[in-house]
Amino acid sequence: MSYQPVIGLEIHCELLTSSKVFCACKNGFGGGANTRVCPVCAGMPGALPILNRDAVRLAARAGLATDCAVNRYSAFDRKNYFYPDLPKAYQITQFRFPICGNGHIDVIGGRRIRINRIHIEEDAGKLVHEAEISMADLNRCGVPLIEIVTEPDLRSAAEAQDFVLKLGRRLKYAGVCDARMEQGSLRVDVNISLMPRGSDTLGTRAEIKNLNSVRSICRAIEYETERQSGILKSGGSVRFETRRYDEKRGVTCAMRSKEDARDYRYFPEPDIPPVLLSDADIETIRAELPELPRERYLRYTNEYRLPDEDARLLIARKEFSDFYDAAAAVVPEYKLIANLMLGEISHLINETGADITDAKCAPADIAAVAKLTADGVVTKGAARELCAILFTEGGKPEAVAKTRGYITDSDGLGPIVDAVLKEHAGLVEQYKNGNEKLFGYIMGQAMRACGKGADPAAVKQEILIRI
Amino acid sequence: MRLSELRARLDSGEIDAVGLTQEYLKRIHEHDKALGSYITVCERSALREAEAAQSAIRAGRSKPLSGIPLSVKDNICTEGVRTTCASEMLSDFVPAYDATAVKRLRDEGFVMLGKTNMDEFGMGGSSQTSCFGGVRNPYDTRRVAGGSSGGAAAAVAAGLCAAALGTDTGGSVRQPAAFCGVTGLKPTYGTVSRFGLIAFASSLDQIGVIARCAEDAGYVLSSICGCDRNDATASRLARGNYTQLVGSDISGLRIGLPREFFKGCRDEVSAAVMRAADYYRSIGCELADCSLPSLEYAVSAYYLISSAEAAANLSRFDGIKYGHRGEGDDCAGLIKHSRREGFGTEVKRRIMLGNYALSSGYYEEYYNRARRIQAKLRAEYEEIFDKCDVILTPTAPSAAYAIGSRESDPVEMYLSDICTVTASIAGLPAISSVCGYDADGMPIGMSLTGRAFDEKTIIAVCDRFERDFERKENSFAGGGLI
Numbered sequence: 008m009s010y011q012p013v014i015g016l017e018i019h020c021e022l023l024t025s026s027k028v029f030c031a032c033k034n035g036f037g038g039g040a041n042t043r044v045c046p047v048c049a050g051m052p053g054a055l056p057i058l059n060r061d062a063v064r065l066a067a068r069a070g071l072a073t074d075c076a077v078n079r080y081s082a083f084d085r086k087n088y089f090y091p092d093l094p095k096a097y098q099i100t101q102f103r104f105p106i107c108g109n110g111h112i113d114v115i116g117g118r119r120i121r122i123n124r125i126h127i128e129e130d131a132g133k134l135v136h137e138a139e140i141s142m143a144d145l146n147r148c149g150v151p152l153i154e155i156v157t158e159p160d161l162r163s164a165a166e167a168q169d170f171v172l173k174l175g176r177r178l179k180y181a182g183v184c185d186a187r188m189e190q191g192s193l194r195v196d197v198n199i200s201l202m203p204r205g206s207d208t209l210g211t212r213a214e215i216k217n218l219n220s221v222r223s224i225c226r227a228i229e230y231e232t233e234r235q236s237g238i239l240k241s242g243g244s245v246r247f248e249t250r251r252y253d254e255k256r257g258v259t260c261a262m263r264s265k266e267d268a269r270d271y272r273y274f275p276e277p278d279i280p281p282v283l284l285s286d287a288d289i290e291t292i293r294a295e296l297p298e299l300p301r302e303r304y305l306r307y308t309n310e311y312r313l314p315d316e317d318a319r320l321l322i323a324r325k326e327f328s329d330f331y332d333a334a335a336a337v338v339p340e341y342k343l344i345a346n347l348m349l350g351e352i353s354h355l356i357n358e359t360g361a362d363i364t365d366a367k368c369a370p371a372d373i374a375a376v377a378k379l380t381a382d383g384v385v386t387k388g389a390a391r392e393l394c395a396i397l398f399t400e401g402g403k404p405e406a407v408a409k410t411r412g413y414i415t416d417s418d419g420l421g422p423i424v425d426a427v428l429k430e431h432a433g434l435v436e437q438y439k440n441g442n443e444k445l446f447g448y449i450m451g452q453a454m455r456a457c458g459k460g461a462d463p464a465a466v467k468q469e470i471l472i473r474i
Numbered sequence: 475m476r477l478s479e480l481r482a483r484l485d486s487g488e489i490d491a492v493g494l495t496q497e498y499l500k501r502i503h504e505h506d507k508a509l510g511s512y513i514t515v516c517e518r519s520a521l522r523e524a525e526a527a528q529s530a531i532r533a534g535r536s537k538p539l540s541g542i543p544l545s546v547k548d549n550i551c552t553e554g555v556r557t558t559c560a561s562e563m564l565s566d567f568v569p570a571y572d573a574t575a576v577k578r579l580r581d582e583g584f585v586m587l588g589k590t591n592m593d594e595f596g597m598g599g600s601s602q603t604s605c606f607g608g609v610r611n612p613y614d615t616r617r618v619a620g621g622s623s624g625g626a627a628a629a630v631a632a633g634l635c636a637a638a639l640g641t642d643t644g645g646s647v648r649q650p651a652a653f654c655g656v657t658g659l660k661p662t663y664g665t666v667s668r669f670g671l672i673a674f675a676s677s678l679d680q681i682g683v684i685a686r687c688a689e690d691a692g693y694v695l696s697s698i699c700g701c702d703r704n705d706a707t708a709s710r711l712a713r714g715n716y717t718q719l720v721g722s723d724i725s726g727l728r729i730g731l732p733r734e735f736f737k738g739c740r741d742e743v744s745a746a747v748m749r750a751a752d753y754y755r756s757i758g759c760e761l762a763d764c765s766l767p768s769l770e771y772a773v774s775a776y777y778l779i780s781s782a783e784a785a786a787n788l789s790r791f792d793g794i795k796y797g798h799r800g801e802g803d804d805c806a807g808l809i810k811h812s813r814r815e816g817f818g819t820e821v822k823r824r825i826m827l828g829n830y831a832l833s834s835g836y837y838e839e840y841y842n843r844a845r846r847i848q849a850k851l852r853a854e855y856e857e858i859f860d861k862c863d864v865i866l867t868p869t870a871p872s873a874a875y876a877i878g879s880r881e882s883d884p885v886e887m888y889l890s891d892i893c894t895v896t897a898s899i900a901g902l903p904a905i906s907s908v909c910g911y912d913a914d915g916m917p918i919g920m921s922l923t924g925r926a927f928d929e930k931t932i933i934a935v936c937d938r939f940e941r942d943f944e945r946k947e948n949s950f951a952g953g954g955l956i
């Protein structure tokens with residue numbers, strides 16, 4: 008009996024609003040414990056939630072970016088449970104009427120992964136544990152989240168990884184979330200069960216939490232597949248439970264069962280009126296939607312005529328693509344700039360572990376290098392080296408090029424060529440007498456003497472007019 | 475003396491604001507031991523506020539409530555002043571902010587005499603569940619003052635404040651006002667911001683006013699009503715100016731009498747309310763028999779909805795952030811003991827009832843069904859208001875009863891809310907006033923319910939009756955103070 012993993016994801020994304028979802032506290036990161044709180048998000052008696060409309064806008068954008076329907080009517084519910092990081096002892100979420108539904112993302116291999124719903128909810132605080140005591144920091148209470156829930160359509164770790172990367176990228180492009188798993192702005196829970204190949208009966212799933220990177224997601228899926236497979240093969244049954252992924256050991260462990268049998272006693276949130284979006288509202292949100300990866304890909308291939316591979320590589324990271332766009336806006340040498348960025352700059356990034364945002368130069372500088380190349384002022388080789396220098400050290404492109412000898416005045420070539428021909432006078436004689444093969448050698452010597460910045464065509468000219 | 479007249483005399487200088495406040499403080503000091511209407515008396519700050527108000531008045535900058543001494547029910551947050559909800563859970567709690575209603579009063583320079591006693595967390599109809607001791611009725615201190623705003627009602631009745639802010643979820647302003655022989659107004663849901671009102675049932679709670687007459691209630695309401703950035707359920711339709719129709723001719727007004735309301739009432743109560751109906755007929759109003767068929771389900775629906783919301787609203791009291799903290803070996807133990815020790819019996823009962831109604835498997839049968847009854851009641855009210863302008867009913871099936879005679883049977887207590895809960899469920903405005911006295915001399919209350927946001931009409935209609943009805947004073951009352 009061979010088993011296939013059946014995977015669904017629940018992804019929580021922190022929205023890029025300036026305030027929290029139900030109060031005016033800043034939606035930021037860090038700060039001393041309990042310094043970004045107010046009566047509302049701290050659950051003080053008498054405080055009431057006020058819905059942040061920006062959160063609605065961004066949640067709707069997330070839906071549009073994933074081909075979901077944006078629901079005209081959505082509403083909030085209370086999810087009740089006690090925990091020290093939840094000040095009201097209920098979380099305001101959208102249980103019955105989420106803001107978006109029925110979307111999808113297609114993953115590598117072509118499978119369509121359906122998105123069941125996207126809903127808005129508030130984040131809880133953080134607990135800090137020390138030897139004798141635990142403490143609650145409520146700064147994160149009320150941070151706006153969207154929860155994106157997929158159908159159990161994924162069938163492998165690779166598909167899951169692709170889904171998360173694609174989703175993160177789309178959300179980033181859409182300005183919804185900065186999608187940084189290591190920082191916690193994107194959190195992925197995996198629901199995984201095993202299904203006998205050829206069957207369509209779903210097995211009992213386990214829910215895996217504490218996945219802090221895409222790699223962890225893959226490892227956890229692989230571990231779970233093996234674990235559950237072992238249980239099923241020996242005739243046992245998989246328990247429905249929540250398991251915690253242990254990054255160090257690469258295994259999942261059952262969490263204490265408090266998570267499993269909760270009755271959340273959902274009921275409609277009486278303090279917040281339902282969210283009503285008109286067709287016009289949704290069209291406005293759609294119009295404000297920034298360019299998504301697919302659209303940018305089409306722009307690169309259709310308008311800029313870049314090859315498919317170039318376009319794919321450029322859009323992979325938004326900051327990288329933004330840099331490219333900024334450069335191309337200055338100098339529309341689309342292919343040249345693409346070459347420079349996908350060549351030397353990407354090489355640097357990969358080698359040194361730097362990021363495009365670490366660049367010491369501006370996009371306009373790279374654009375300038377492309378222009379110098381296009382005008383024939385520097386060679387392609389020189390251009391690559393120039394980019395590397397500008398990226399790591401900065402500086403003005405033309406000045407650096409001159410200092411490093413990538414640009415030479417053609418006027419200066421004459422005397423150099425004279426000197427070379429004089430030095431190799433014997434060879435010049437032999438060439439003149441018919442040994443044409445020697446031209447290459449003479450050319451080479453001349454090029455070396457003139458320096459890398461020399462335009463080969465110009466050097467050739469100088470030689471020919473002398474001999 | 476009506477508040478509008480007090481305003482005039484303060485502004486003319488005939489009455490001095492500081493002297494007025496001192497007089498009230500003296501009376502509280504003298505009489506409140508017998509009544510228990512205040513939990514906290516703000517002696518020093520009240521005098522400071524009176525002085526500030528007096529300066530403003532002298533400088534010609536007075537506002538409607540400048541220098542007027544009011545009390546505030548102790549479930550409404552007042553910055554820097556203990557706010558306990560009459561519970562051990564919050565016996566030391568000092569809010570860091572003012573409720574919007576309080577802020578609006580402060581902006582007018584009112585004087586806060588203190589925080590009044592109540593049933594714990596607003597749950598009750600007798601004001602006997604307070605951890606600070608019960609409130610006694612000024613008409614007979616062996617009897618309950620009603621609840622949950624019993625302290626507010628007793629204070630107004632005994633002349634221990636000029637008017638009072640109370641809160642009403644299922645009758646908690648109207649019923650104690652009736653029991654204590656004064657006037658109590660619950661506005662349309664959404665009229666007064668709930669920001670700073672420590673929540674009991676979010677979809678039913680409203681801050682209301684207890685005063686000596688309908689016009690005064692409208693006067694105070696006008697200062698605290700209206701939209702608020704901090705409360706998404708506060709309505710733009712609450713526009714104030716609630717005394718505008720006082721004194722106008724109400725002949726031709728159609729008054730509905732829903733027969734179901736009179737069924738469970740004591741004979742004396744029905745008779746007194748019918749005498750009020752006769753009065754209205756005699757001045758030219760039209761009386762009409764009408765029906766609210768779903769009344770028989772109203773109390774059940776009310777207790778399911780309010781308890782469910784209350785259970786969630788009171789979950790935040792876990793001993794971790796504020797309030798009473800019990801000891802525990804672990805977090806669950808800490809929370810459990812904090813709540814076990816901090817909450818009284820009635821509060822625990824409602825929380826359990828509420829959680830039960832919401833629990834998996836029962837939600838449809840209890841909570842959701844209660845919601846459907848709510849929808850039905852709203853529709854039935856709408857039908858009545860097609861043919862009537864106001865509805866006249868008793869406020870409670872009986873007058874105030876002896877302390878300890880009834881509170882041991884919770885269900886009987888709940889059933890006596892039958893006359894007040896429907897206005898809460900439907901979100902409609904209702905005002906209670908005295909329409910008679912029973913054989914023991916205890917006040918009997920009648921209620922006028924109006925269309926949504928039509929407080930002006932019910933205030934005017936109530937005021938008309940009050941001008942021609944002679945109230946009996948209690949032994950504490952004013953001595954001409956107000």
